[in-house]
Amino acid sequence: xxxxxxxxxxxxxxxxxxxxxxxxxxxxxxxIEKFVKDKSINYGIIKASNVIKTYGGKGYPSAWVLxxxxxxxxKGHPANLTDAMVEDWVKDLAPAKITxxxxxxxxxxxxxxxxxxxxxxxxxxxxxxxxDDPAVKADAEFVDGVIEKRRAVGEAKAAKARESGxxxxxxxxxxxxxxxxxxxxxxxxxxEEAKTVKASKEYKDCLKAQSELDKLKPKINDMKADKAKRxxxxxxxxxxxxxxxxxxxxxxxxx
Numbered sequence: 661x662x663x664x665x666x667x668x669x670x671x672x673x674x675x676x677x678x679x680x681x682x683x684x685x686x687x688x689x690x691x692i693e694k695f696v697k698d699k700s701i702n703y704g705i706i707k708a709s710n711v712i713k714t715y716g717g718k719g720y721p722s723a724w725v726l727x728x729x730x731x732x733x734x735k736g737h738p739a740n741l742t743d744a745m746v747e748d749w750v751k752d753l754a755p756a757k758i759t760x761x762x763x764x765x766x767x768x769x770x771x772x773x774x775x776x777x778x779x780x781x782x783x784x785x786x787x788x789x790x791x792d793d794p795a796v797k798a799d800a801e802f803v804d805g806v807i808e809k810r811r812a813v814g815e816a817k818a819a820k821a822r823e824s825g826x827x828x829x830x831x832x833x834x835x836x837x838x839x840x841x842x843x844x845x846x847x848x849x850x851x852e853e854a855k856t857v858k859a860s861k862e863y864k865d866c867l868k869a870q871s872e873l874d875k876l877k878p879k880i881n882d883m884k885a886d887k888a889k890r891x892x893x894x895x896x897x898x899x900x901x902x903x904x905x906x907x908x909x910x911x912x913x914x915x
Contacts, residue, residue, distance in 0.1 A: 667683075667738060676759055678754060681704070683705040692707065716735060728816065728817065754812070785807065789804060814836075824903065835854045876891055889915035
């Protein structure tokens with residue numbers, strides 16, 4: 661594939677800024693492993709099928725760019741991906757790691773950020789935001805801005821989970837944020853909300869609905885159509901507004 665070097669270059673340039681390349685192949689594992697070795701590929705490859713059917717496309721090779729919510733924001737030939745396009749997509753993303761060389765005073769903050777200890781990084785940054793040294797202050801403001809972007813990404817994911825009513829996912833996200841931002845006000849807020857969510861009836865309903873749907877799914881194709889439909893409609897009726905209840909309602913339409 662002529663496009664492989666191009667993708668390797670994009671991966672090298674943008675992977676630490678939140679742009680991750682994942683190739684998809686329906687070939688056998690041995691063929692994939694040989695291809696990775698021969699081409700010195702430095703991005704992930706997964707084995708899957710029906711990708712074009714799922715996302716739409718005109719043949720191989722095809723490429724899709726998904727945003728943080730899994731929505732397709734671009735599709736086309738991978739050779740048509742440009743640095744400028746990727747730069748525009750990642751400009752508001754929080755980088756996975758801070759690679760910029762910063763003042764010695766900010767190195768502990770950068771090290772903490774790169775370990776995923778954002779609360780600790782924030783504490784370190786706060787010590788230097790009011791520095792009299794212009795270089796230190798500038799670096800502190802830069803790192804603080806990166807942390808703020810990372811916080812915004814987490815808040816956006818949590819907001820989407822709230823809107824969809826997926827409370828188990830929301831609780832998991834909040835607990836992960838609380839751990840990552842331990843020691844900060846944001847971390848404390850996330851921990852408190854996670855506790856409240858998990859104590860709610862709505863959260864328990866989501867878990868129960870998902871459990872019932874998971875038990876039903878393996879049997880559904882062996883059931884009579886009318887019985888399968890009634891079972892799905894019961895879950896939808898008993899647990900309206902839950903992700904599993906909504907899924908059950910959609911599945912019922914097929915019977």
